[in-house]
Amino acid sequence: MKHMLFFMCLFFLSGIELLAQPDPGNLLIRNGTVLTITDGIRANTDILVENGKIKRIGKNLRAPQGYQTIDATGMHVMPGIIDAHSHIAIDAVNEATNPVTAEVFVGDALDPFDISIYRALAGGVTISHAMHGSANAIGGQCETIKHHWGVWDPQGLVMEGAPRTIKFALGENPMRVHGEGYNKMPRTRMGVEQVIREAFEEGKRYQAEWDAYDRKRMTNAKTVAPAFDLRKQTMADILNGEIIIHCHSYRADEILMLLDVLEDYGVDKICFQHVNEGFKIAPELAAYGAHASVFSDWWAYKFEVYYSTAYNATILTRNGVVTSINSDSGELIRHLYHEAAKTQKYGGLTDDEALALITINPAIQLGIQDRVGSIEVGKDADIAIFNDHPLSIYAIPQKTIVDGIVRFDIDSDPADMRMDVDPEEELPAFMLTDRHDHESCMKDVEMIYGLNELLFNHKH
């Protein structure tokens, strides 16, 4: 009976969705203080949005008929915040069965019902980088998603046209999972290097086999094609510059190691993730053109982050490294604007520099800077509206707009924003909140190794 009721509800709800007119994404934001990021601050300025794109920025703009108008008087208007490292909206994180799993896609595990998407929107975040975990030296391919809360189709989250990205991981996590867990390489940082080199070498040889096949095929139609191998193909795609590497890393030595490997294979699209010791080798990162996506202040949750400093983002920025602040957490993602502000406490970054850490810089790191990350005519209308300067502790996000559609509204959203309700739920899933989720990167690993105790019963 309960099932019946559930399906009836489902039918009814889906009916509503079908009947509703698709929102074209037309609106006018009036009279806000606009933090453009790339072109300074504009007081008392309007933004006209048409079909989900920013059409005009100026004073006293008029909205065509049928356009929603948002009064932003006294408000601060900034580009939607971008999180270059998260694991929300996916129901699998780690394919922790092999040190190299370049062939798997996080995009195959998208979960549009994850309430974390809405909570992120309530923190002004419009785009996140749904990443594979850090169990493997070379993990799976990631997905850059738009926070289209309300869509039922997982593909509705995908940011069409965003470049491909892949997760690499150095240090303790792959060493623990494979070395300690499976008793196979890598158990050390030496092993991590060789695992990565071998994978690149295989990709290179695979590419050479296909190149040879393509040449021979011209003269001999009977030439047999090499066996297709998605893992090797993915490595070849990295070598061909088609995929941006996002590498989980902490210690300076392991970061220098990967730079050496990438130099040997001619790979230049690299963004280091976490990179807690990036500050020690900021000149090397800058010289290579490597990017860095860091925590504002997380440290000491494991040994490889014991020698950290909350001044990391400032040191990297001052040394010319393109730097972003990320969350890696369903909690932190809700206040990245506050995390960015910490760089003003720890090193005195300017407002523009601090805001770039959560807007245009992560956009650059994900290769989507031509479409998002600033308020400019022609860009996607991903916009966050705050009641105060977003770098103030007292700022409260008011509305968050994705592709011209208001997806979070502090005034009109109901308290319960779930899209899926389990009608058979008896014991409500109540989560203790005394432990925030450092290292979401290691989700899904606990089932395989019984590492429950180690990973989750401890504080972090």
Next chain:
Amino acid sequence: MKKTFLFLLTLLFMQSVTLSQQVAKPEYGSFALTNVTIETVTNGTVQGTLLIRNGKIAGIGENVSIPQGTKVIDCTGFTVYPGMIDGGTTLGLSEVGSISLTQDYNEVGDFTPHVQALTAVNPNSVHIPVTRVNGVTTVLTMPKSGLFPGTASLIHLHGYTPQQMEAGFSGVVLNFPNSGRRGRWDRRTDEEVKKDYEEDMKKLSDIWGRSKQYAEMKDKETGLMEYNPEMDAMIPLVKGNGHLLIEVNKREDILSAIKWVREHGAKAIFMGVSEGWRVADSLAAADIPVITGPVLSVPGRASDRYDVAYRNAGVMQKAGVQVAIRTNESENVRNLPFNAGFAAAYGMGKKEALRAVTIVPAQIFGVDDQIGSLEVGKTANVIVSDGDPFETKTQFQHLFINGWKVPLESRHTLLYDEFLERSPGLRE
């Protein structure tokens, strides 16, 4: 002659270099903070001078006479606040999260009320300077695992022995039985959860009953009784003298805990209380103080409004509950001012949020005659900032703990100094 002069000059220069490279040590003495805005917390805001002598606040206001030998620190444009107090942490008991041998807050067993956090506090924990440079001068540090994990202690964040840090409060922790799941990794069936909860409630009831009997026996017994430190630790609790710090979060459990406290006459402080907003009136009626947090956390249930954790402290405070704020952290206790700032923004207001990290925790711990506000005669736990202490970019300018002027230095600032402009720079 010239050469000798040059040599001496070089020597002098080298010496000053050596001096500047010495470790900055805390200073003790008399200090006058002049031309400063004084946020007393308990007696409004005044302008003038704050005098520190013999580890105490010796004068506040416009007409403070400055004794000879006092170091005068001009604080024009700055504001002085009482040092902030975090009502619940594992600071000093934890060094590296993933390395269990550096975790001293989780003793084996369900019933270990006698183990003392103060024993295991590492005065040289790298986390401590990292915390105090953000204006937190005093914390409660707590054991955590099991039903009765041990005895928590209030400590000041300066000193080289636990005794130098001890701040005048201790209490036994009780993790009140949890009727729900503990998190996403908790894969017990509904039946198992229910059964475990009932067993835990029974265990609690047994322990309390036996402790009462033991206390009565001990009162009557004049001879030597068997060595039983666990039971000895329970005596003040069952007599209603000792503080019981009850960690409880879920709505149903808070209500059970209120009932339990009433029935057993325990002198309780509730910790965590993340669903306090659901039962704020019951908490107020029960007159049990609450130390809540972290404010920066996700709602306990997917159905809750996204900001319930931000609002929780304010909702309870407005309902009449005595509310202090905690981080429940170790390495990032330094974020206490930001937790208070979020609570302030989401309904609590700046004034009450400031009280929730100063005078209110001091009152709850019964040390408000010593800390928690700027008053003559109180311990000189004092912070000086260039702005609102909760605002993210605010910089602390001076820090005093127990009258010691403590350098604003930590591993994080030292690494910044070393690496902002690394030398040598780029590898050749």
